[in-house]
Amino acid sequence: MNPALLGLVPAFPLFGAILIALLNRKASRVVAGGIATLMVSMSAALSFWTLATLWSSHGALESLHHRLYEWISVGGVQVDIAFLADPLTAVMMCVVTGVGALIHLYSVGYMDDPADAQSTWRFFAYLNLFVFAMLLLIMGDNFLLMFVGWEGVGLCSYLLIGFWYKNTDFAKAGKKAFITNRVGDFSFLIGLFMLFWALGDQATLSFVELKGTLVAQPELVGGHGGTLVTAIALLLFGGATGKSAQIPLFVWLPDAMAGPTPVSALIHAATMVTSGIYMISRLSFLFAMAPVAMGVIATVGALTALFAATIAMTQTDIKKVLAYSTVSQLGYMFLGVGVGAFTAGFFHVVTHAFFKALLFLGAGAVIHAMHHEQDMRKMGGLLSKMKITGGTMLVAWLAIIGFPGTSGFFSKDEILWLTFAADPAQLALFGPEFPLPKLLWIIGAITAAMTAFYMSRLVFMTFFGAHRGGHGHDDGHGHHDDAHGHGHGHTPHEVSPLMWAPLAVLALLSLGGGLLNLPHWIHVEGLTGALHHFLEPVFAAAPMSFDGADSSLELPLMGLTLLMILTSVFIAWYLYVRNPGDLVQTKDELVPDLLYRGSLHKWWVDELYEATLIKPIVLVSRQVLWAVVDAELVDGAVNGAAKAMRRISEVYGELAQTGRVQTYAMVLAAGTAVIVFAFAVGG
Amino acid sequence: MDQVGLYPVLFTSAVLFTIGAVGVLTRRNALIVLMSIELMLNAVNLAFVGFARHLGQVDGHVFAVFVMAVAAAEAAVGLALVLLLFRHKATVDLENFTLLKG
Amino acid sequence: MLQAVIFYTLAIAAVIAGVVVVTRRNPISAALALVVAFFFQAALYVLLDAHFVAVTQVLVYAGAIMVLFVFVIMLLNLRGDQGAALPQPSARAQVGLAVAGLVGTGLVTSLDALRRVDMGPAAEGFGTIQQVGGLIFDGTYLLPFEVASVLLTVAMVGAVVLAKREI
Numbered sequence: 001m002n003p004a005l006l007g008l009v010p011a012f013p014l015f016g017a018i019l020i021a022l023l024n025r026k027a028s029r030v031v032a033g034g035i036a037t038l039m040v041s042m043s044a045a046l047s048f049w050t051l052a053t054l055w056s057s058h059g060a061l062e063s064l065h066h067r068l069y070e071w072i073s074v075g076g077v078q079v080d081i082a083f084l085a086d087p088l089t090a091v092m093m094c095v096v097t098g099v100g101a102l103i104h105l106y107s108v109g110y111m112d113d114p115a116d117a118q119s120t121w122r123f124f125a126y127l128n129l130f131v132f133a134m135l136l137l138i139m140g141d142n143f144l145l146m147f148v149g150w151e152g153v154g155l156c157s158y159l160l161i162g163f164w165y166k167n168t169d170f171a172k173a174g175k176k177a178f179i180t181n182r183v184g185d186f187s188f189l190i191g192l193f194m195l196f197w198a199l200g201d202q203a204t205l206s207f208v209e210l211k212g213t214l215v216a217q218p219e220l221v222g223g224h225g226g227t228l229v230t231a232i233a234l235l236l237f238g239g240a241t242g243k244s245a246q247i248p249l250f251v252w253l254p255d256a257m258a259g260p261t262p263v264s265a266l267i268h269a270a271t272m273v274t275s276g277i278y279m280i281s282r283l284s285f286l287f288a289m290a291p292v293a294m295g296v297i298a299t300v301g302a303l304t305a306l307f308a309a310t311i312a313m314t315q316t317d318i319k320k321v322l323a324y325s326t327v328s329q330l331g332y333m334f335l336g337v338g339v340g341a342f343t344a345g346f347f348h349v350v351t352h353a354f355f356k357a358l359l360f361l362g363a364g365a366v367i368h369a370m371h372h373e374q375d376m377r378k379m380g381g382l383l384s385k386m387k388i389t390g391g392t393m394l395v396a397w398l399a400i401i402g403f404p405g406t407s408g409f410f411s412k413d414e415i416l417w418l419t420f421a422a423d424p425a426q427l428a429l430f431g432p433e434f435p436l437p438k439l440l441w442i443i444g445a446i447t448a449a450m451t452a453f454y455m456s457r458l459v460f461m462t463f464f465g466a467h468r469g470g471h472g473h474d475d476g477h478g479h480h481d482d483a484h485g486h487g488h489g490h491t492p493h494e495v496s497p498l499m500w501a502p503l504a505v506l507a508l509l510s511l512g513g514g515l516l517n518l519p520h521w522i523h524v525e526g527l528t529g530a531l532h533h534f535l536e537p538v539f540a541a542a543p544m545s546f547d548g549a550d551s552s553l554e555l556p557l558m559g560l561t562l563l564m565i566l567t568s569v570f571i572a573w574y575l576y577v578r579n580p581g582d583l584v585q586t587k588d589e590l591v592p593d594l595l596y597r598g599s600l601h602k603w604w605v606d607e608l609y610e611a612t613l614i615k616p617i618v619l620v621s622r623q624v625l626w627a628v629v630d631a632e633l634v635d636g637a638v639n640g641a642a643k644a645m646r647r648i649s650e651v652y653g654e655l656a657q658t659g660r661v662q663t664y665a666m667v668l669a670a671g672t673a674v675i676v677f678a679f680a681v682g683g
Numbered sequence: 684m685d686q687v688g689l690y691p692v693l694f695t696s697a698v699l700f701t702i703g704a705v706g707v708l709t710r711r712n713a714l715i716v717l718m719s720i721e722l723m724l725n726a727v728n729l730a731f732v733g734f735a736r737h738l739g740q741v742d743g744h745v746f747a748v749f750v751m752a753v754a755a756a757e758a759a760v761g762l763a764l765v766l767l768l769f770r771h772k773a774t775v776d777l778e779n780f781t782l783l784k785g
Numbered sequence: 786m787l788q789a790v791i792f793y794t795l796a797i798a799a800v801i802a803g804v805v806v807v808t809r810r811n812p813i814s815a816a817l818a819l820v821v822a823f824f825f826q827a828a829l830y831v832l833l834d835a836h837f838v839a840v841t842q843v844l845v846y847a848g849a850i851m852v853l854f855v856f857v858i859m860l861l862n863l864r865g866d867q868g869a870a871l872p873q874p875s876a877r878a879q880v881g882l883a884v885a886g887l888v889g890t891g892l893v894t895s896l897d898a899l900r901r902v903d904m905g906p907a908a909e910g911f912g913t914i915q916q917v918g919g920l921i922f923d924g925t926y927l928l929p930f931e932v933a934s935v936l937l938t939v940a941m942v943g944a945v946v947l948a949k950r951e952i
Binding site for chain 2: 788789792793796799800803806807809810812815816819822823826830833834835837838841842845846849850853854857858860861878881882884885886888889892893896899900901902903904907908911912916917920921925926929930933936937939940941943944945947948
């Protein structure tokens with residue numbers, strides 16, 4: 001493949017976005033959606049070609065690189081608009097464009113609400129723009145281009161969360177996502193500045209050059225384990241916590257569900273939120289030099305996974321459950337990259353993209369069929385009415401709980417085992433002797449069991465048992481079904497092929513995604529550890545060891561996890577299918593009230609932030625920054641200057657404002673004389 | 684021209700520029716003001732050419748040619764404007780035009 | 786020595802022609818003086834080895850621009866007070882004279898540092914059309930050159946639109 005074709009990959013969606021924006025209202029849902037889907041599909045074709053080229057070279061071809069033009073050249077630093085496609089990028093490109101194309105196709109069917117007919121073009125233009133920004137983020141060969149993409153996806157996320165901006169809550173959710181991300185971006189930028197500053201004469205923004213410099217001269221950033229490199233790694237990770245919704249910046253993601261469901265699937269499950277993991281994988285050579293930072297990443301990831309899972313247990317909004325589940329799964333990925341299992345973490349990015357996109361799209365289909373009802377308590381028994389959607393959702397459910405054989409099983413299990421086996425010295429958060437890996441494994445295993453419980457709860461409440469909705473359908477979302485054009489009452493129905501076809505493809509991928517990277521105990525020539533071998537050159541500069549545990553423990557531990565998962569599924573089945581009537585009583589008997597309410601209210605994190613951060617900031621902004629600094633000082637200076645000018649003008653105007661051109665020329669000449677004399681005197 | 688240095692050339696240029704400035708600032712006839720502007724532009728050209736000769740680089744000549752192009756454009760538009768002014772008030776005396784007053 | 790004599794003669798002549806331009810009441814006289822000034826300057830350019838600029842000066846200024854001036858003067862049919870001296874300068878004109886004088890003084894003062902700068906012999910082929918053309922078209926000034934052509938087109942269109950009564 002000619003590397004020059006790399007430039008076309010982001011160009012297609014950009015072109016699509018511009019084209020749709022130019023057509024605007026003239027483009028109907030089908031036209032706009034058709035253009036958008038076509039553009040992303042073309043990018044996807046090129047991405048698969050890139051992947052095939054790299055894969056079939058068996059390591060002979062390290063990467064494809066194409067330099068479009070020189071962007072900035074200052075002193076010794078040169079920044080190009082250039083694209084780099086190494087194995088890591090190629091896999092990510094395929095996920096973004098492949099899953100992206102399916103979601104675009106699905107959206108054509110999903111966005112058929114007549115109330116949105118005037119604005120669907122906006123939706124597809126944003127969606128294409130997002131794919132463009134995401135491709136910049138992953139394909140940029142330097143920090144600056146990555147940062148442009150990084151901010152671009154944030155912008156598109158904001159625009160799409162607030163797509164129904166007439167609903168103030170939705171618009172606020174968009175703002176919350178954007179501002180929370182800004183906090184992370186700020187940290188990311190400072191980390192970047194520090195890295196740049198530390199390199200001094202050798203400063204570069206290109207990833208390839210940076211890798212070479214740091215491998216050759218680790219002393220530039222303080223050497224292995226140095227304070228400087230730890231600080232840089234932690235600051236960069238701070239950026240990742242914003243974009244990838246980790247503690248403490250995860251609060252925006254659940255609210256981001258205000259956007260249309262395909263947006264949640266594409267941006268807030270499959271692609272954008274994984275960019276933090278992508279960034280750490282891309283900079284693995286840097287992070288590997290900072291064991292303390294790695295310990296922090298793994299710990300934050302594990303805690304986020306657990307924390308989000310506890311919240312997901314009690315949520316009743318189907319999308320909120322999925323949102324917290326996403327936060328939790330992202331925590332797994334950070335756990336993976338944190339312990340140094342970059343391939344495992346990234347493998348989970350890929351499989352998660354498949355099954356979580358499927359779950360969101362399936363949930364979208366359910367919501368669509370239920371006429372914008374998102375409360376699971378009003379669903380139930382939908383499997384008989386929506387066989388295809390229900391069937392694919394069951395596949396996704398098996399994948400996310402880690403049922404043996406599905407994609408999620410392999411990726412999750414690999415992360416857990418490598419966490420257990422990681423060398424404690426690599427995670428020197430509490431000293432090299434502390435058995436942090438074992439502790440993290442326990443958290444991870446418990447989270448896996450909780451995941452199995454809440455996902456089973458979701459599936460059972462939605463698809464099994466008796467249908468609880470359909471009567472007195474209270475229309476809280478302002479979309480009345482009479483306007484919906486389906487002509488029948490409140491009974492849910494199967495969605496159109498345009499929507500279930502992507503579901504079917506994603507279901508196949510969720511089932512078979514594990515074949516990408518089979519574990520070593522299933523030996524199939526060419527498939528065992530395939531992704532691992534493919535990505536090996538990318539992570540070669542970040543050697544990690546996983547001999548902290550006896551390898552004979554691997555299968556028993558897996559069995560243990562599996563047992564916990566199956567138990568959770570059984571409990572969920574017992575509570576929600578077998579005896580749904582006793583639910584409230586069982587809950588009251590078994591679960592302490594504080595725990596239940598804590599989970600239901602998301603552990604009051606939003607309230608905590610509101611009280612400790614937002615209120616004081618708003619107060620200081622209102623009382624000091626606005627009332628004093630802005631109104632008094634800034635406005636005073638500005639208005640004072642204007643008033644002074646007015647006084648001067650009143651006097652001067654009489655004299656010079658004659659309206660004759662020569663008077664003005666004279667003032668001009670006098671000014672020139674002053675400058676000329678300044679030259680004459682100053683030399 | 685080994686005998687004459689850079690100074691006499693620039694001095695001549697400065698004098699011509701000043702004469703042009705006097706014309707622009709004191710004359711009331713719009714046409715003569717325009718001519719004075721041409722005189723100023725020419726004075727600048729002379730300085731360009733002098734410096735080009737001094738530095739041994741013909742870049743100054745290229746600049747002089749660009750100045751001429753701009754002067755030609757300016758003269759064309761300026762004279763068209765004078766024509767319009769004359770149609771408006773049947774005079775080209777700048778004392779009669781106070782349109783710039785706010 | 787001979788060159789110096791020629792230079793000073795031409796320079797003084799150019800300055801005198803310039804003074805005549807700004808002191809005539811009749812625009813036609815001023816225009817004719819301006820042509821003379823342009824010619825003397827063209828001669829100065831030749832002395833400074835700026836052959837191409839000299840030719841362009843005669844073609845563009847003395848040829849095209851002056852014709853335009855004279856044409857407009859004729860078109861307006863202005864009747865200057867032939868032969869009469871300029872009236873006593875108004876207050877504003879006096880201020881203008883002072884300001885222009887200031888600019889001139891400043892310019893001359895700032896030139897002081899260059900008093901002793903000599904010019905060596907010019908290199909072979911300096912200032913020829915070949916050299917200037919090469920500099921323009923080898924890419925160094927290609928874009929400004931093309932922009933200048935656009936500017937001239939715009940000016941031409943603008944002049945036509947402004948001056949024509951009806952289009």
